[in-house]
Amino acid sequence: MRVAFRSILFCSSVPADVPGMLRKPIVRRHRECVELDISIPTPPLSSIPACCSSCYVFSEGRVADTEGPDIREAISSARFLFSMERYWEAHNVLEGLWREERGGKRRDALQAIILVAAAGVKVQMGQDSACRGGLLKRAQALSERLGLTSEARLIDMEYPFTFPEDIAGFVLSGQ
DSSP: OOOOOOEEEEEESOOTTHHHSSSSSSSOOOSOOEEEEEEEEESTTTTTGGGTTSSSEEEEEEOOOOOOHHHHHHHHOOOOOOOOTTTTHHHHHHHHHHHHOOSSHHHHHHHHHHHHHHHHHHHHHHHHHHHHIIHHHHHHHHHTTTOOOSSSSSSGGOOOOOHHHHHHHHHTOOO
């Protein structure tokens, strides 16, 4: 049995030969760098090609589900990750909590934040229409259903997306 290891690398650009050398890298473009999200067959970067030696490795480790953080820690982590344009990780931090919620407004609020994070990922991957047409629209609808009608509408957000503090406040209030 082969174990997959996941690494996230931040590079100034994507070397031309990387997509052919790595198995299906996910490329997300930030304002100042490129993020490569890869799975490799062997641990600690031994199989990453030399052309990536100038990349900054953010994280690496075995892909596995782990017990998630408490709600305050998760919101704080997601806020930080949004500020760094690391929307995929923010999504992952909150998804476990969302899955644990059994319906209700708190679950809807977590889903709205996750949808904004997913929209950020889509923009980074060059899929702007999925961001505006679906994800931000759904997040806006959830926010309005919760009675959170702030002046800054989610659907009108500009990239890079900011953390939706009003929705996070709703989650933390325990309503």
